[in-house]
Amino acid sequence: xxxxxxxxxxxxxxxxxxxxxxxxxxxxxxxxxxxxxxxxxxxxxxxxxxxxxxxxxxxxxxxxxxxxxxxxxxxxxxxxxxxxxxxxxxxxxxxxxxxxxxxxxxxxxxxxxxxxxxxxxxxxxxxxxxxxxxxxxxxxxxxxxxxxxxxxxxxxxxxxxxxxxxxxxxxxxxxxxxxxxxxxxxxxxxxxxxxxxxxxxxxxxxxxxxxxxxxxxxxxxxxxxxxxxxxxxxxxxxxxxxxxxxxxxxxxxxxxxxxxxxxxxxxxxxxxxxxxxxxxxxxxxxxxxxxxxxxxxxxxxxxxxxxxxxxxxxxxxxxxxxxxxxxxxxxxxxxxxxxxxxxxxxxxxxxxxxxxxxxxxxxxxxxxxxxxxxxxxxxxxxxxxxxxxxxxxxxxxxxxxxxxxxxxxxxxxxxxxxxxxxxxxxxxxxxxxxxxxxxxxxxxxxxxxxxxxxxxxxxxxxxxxxxxxxxxxxxxxx
Amino acid sequence: xxxxxxxxxxxxxxxxxxxxxxxxxxxxxxxxxxxxxxxxxxxxxxxxxxxxxxxxxxxxxxxxxx
Numbered sequence: 001x002x003x004x005x006x007x008x009x010x011x012x013x014x015x016x017x018x019x020x021x022x023x024x025x026x027x028x029x030x031x032x033x034x035x036x037x038x039x040x041x042x043x044x045x046x047x048x049x050x051x052x053x054x055x056x057x058x059x060x061x062x063x064x065x066x067x068x069x070x071x072x073x074x075x076x077x078x079x080x081x082x083x084x085x086x087x088x089x090x091x092x093x094x095x096x097x098x099x100x101x102x103x104x105x106x107x108x109x110x111x112x113x114x115x116x117x118x119x120x121x122x123x124x125x126x127x128x129x130x131x132x133x134x135x136x137x138x139x140x141x142x143x144x145x146x147x148x149x150x151x152x153x154x155x156x157x158x159x160x161x162x163x164x165x166x167x168x169x170x171x172x173x174x175x176x177x178x179x180x181x182x183x184x185x186x187x188x189x190x191x192x193x194x195x196x197x198x199x200x201x202x203x204x205x206x207x208x209x210x211x212x213x214x215x216x217x218x219x220x221x222x223x224x225x226x227x228x229x230x231x232x233x234x235x236x237x238x239x240x241x242x243x244x245x246x247x248x249x250x251x252x253x254x255x256x257x258x259x260x261x262x263x264x265x266x267x268x269x270x271x272x273x274x275x276x277x278x279x280x281x282x283x284x285x286x287x288x289x290x291x292x293x294x295x296x297x298x299x300x301x302x303x304x305x306x307x308x309x310x311x312x313x314x315x316x317x318x319x320x321x322x323x324x325x326x327x328x329x330x331x332x333x334x335x336x337x338x339x340x341x342x343x344x345x346x347x348x349x350x351x352x353x354x355x356x357x358x359x360x361x362x363x364x365x366x367x368x369x370x371x372x373x374x375x376x377x378x379x380x381x382x383x384x385x386x387x388x389x390x391x392x393x394x395x396x397x398x399x400x401x402x403x404x405x406x407x408x409x410x411x412x413x414x415x416x417x418x419x420x421x422x423x424x425x426x427x428x429x430x431x432x433x434x435x436x437x438x439x440x441x442x443x444x445x446x447x448x449x450x451x452x453x454x455x456x457x458x459x460x461x462x463x464x465x466x467x468x469x470x471x472x473x474x475x476x477x478x
Numbered sequence: 479x480x481x482x483x484x485x486x487x488x489x490x491x492x493x494x495x496x497x498x499x500x501x502x503x504x505x506x507x508x509x510x511x512x513x514x515x516x517x518x519x520x521x522x523x524x525x526x527x528x529x530x531x532x533x534x535x536x537x538x539x540x541x542x543x544x
Contacts, residue, residue, distance in 0.1 A: 310528065313494070
């Protein structure tokens with residue numbers, strides 16, 4: 001040793017010293033900052049450690065996973081974590097410290113403990129959630145009112161994704177025939193570019209916010225593993241504060257991503273998102289139908305109740321008027337009865353008075369009659385007395401007349417006899433029989449004596465009566 | 479006697495008023511026939527309005543339910 005070494009000699013010394021210092025493999029916690037896989041399948045990584053407070057890189061080292069190991073480790077890790085084995089994740093790796101004189105220090109990764117990464121992811125998620133909550137934005141999007149019928153939908157997806165096609169088909173061929181307006185805002189839906197491109201899409205939507213009712217972030221199927229891009233603080237922060245309700249359908253069944261957590265509504269698949277919009281519209285439509293039914297029903301009820309009221313009123317009026325009339329009639333009848341009773345009472349009262357009066361009158365009359373009778377009797381007696389003297393006088397006169405009568409009658413009879421004889425003689429002269437005997441005839445028609453030619457009727461026989469008979473002749477000429 | 483300007487509600491109120499008068503016998507019997515006639519006229523007008531409304535409503539509801 002002359003105090004000088006070649007680089008190789010030094011490097012070999014370092015290698016030997018390191019080999020002595022780290023004879024065993026060591027579990028190391030580190031973050032993957034870079035990751036490359038070459039054609040032969042070897043994986044080259046850069047491992048770093050950041051200061052937990054300042055985020056400055058405080059340590060850095062190269063690492064390799066030989067293809068033989070990498071072929072096994074990668075699927076094992078991804079299956080266990082649900083996370084791609086890529087840069088940006090923290091890992092717990094079993095390394096051997098190796099030093100190559102030409103290539104320097106490098107760690108050869110022999111094994112990975114995925115549980116550390118899982119735990120770290122959970123922690124990181126929790127940290128992001130806590131940061132969002134501290135910022136006061138975590139519930140903001142959820143608190144937005146979803147329009148009753150979200151019909152204008154801004155879609156963030158990749159045009160070629162199967163999930164996007166499913167979504168569009170579902171929307172356009174909904175069984176109700178609702179019409180939805182949608183527009184695609186393209187973005188990468190996986191990998192490191194996902195978060196920034198989704199943020200750009202959100203910016204474009206924000207620029208014409210008024211044209212949309214909701215945002216749908218959808219991604220069909222794809223690698224189950226590749227969800228870490230949605231556990232991004234920046235993206236979550238923006239989604240949470242987005243002025244339109246965000247509905248996610250990122251196509252995974254496992255734990256929600258942070259985007260799902262801050263979104264207004266989380267659905268599992270794009271089809272489910274479409275169904276969500278359709279069912280919202282359907283609910284509204286049903287509600288409208290219900291309201292319409294309710295209005296119709298209530299209106300009919302009101303009309304029926306009014307009709308019933310009218311019928312009742314009519315009945316009431318008929319009833320009341322009838323009752324009123326009956327009452328009035330009854331009252332009239334009672335009035336009549338009362339009147340009759342009063343009259344009867346009045347009459348009875350007066351009849352009694354009359355009777356009393358009558359009996360008084362009759363007593364008086366009897367008295368009066370007796371008086372009158374007495375008067376008459378007295379008058380009669382007086383009259384009789386007067387009449388007697390008169391009669392006496394007349395009787396005397398009669399006696400005188402009786403005495404004078406025979407004489408007067410006889411002289412009278414004598415005179416009458418003389419007059420009679422004279423009359424008899426005249427009568428004899430005038431007897432028609434005697435006249436006929438002297439040559440006169442009587443002309444009769446119908447037993448009636450004709451005293452003038454004018455009395456003669458030409459049609460009847462003329463009777464000519466002689467003292468000893470009669471002849472009938474016809475009138476020839478008049 | 480019927481003034482066309484009486485609204486349905488006014489008509490109902492008037493009927494009820496008359497009815498109350500009849501029931502409380504505040505009405506002179508001379509007025510009874512006249513008032514009952516008035517009620518019948520009002521009822522008829524109300525029924526007509528109701529019928530008309532009913533028809534209109536059924537028409538609108540029919541259009542709505544199409």
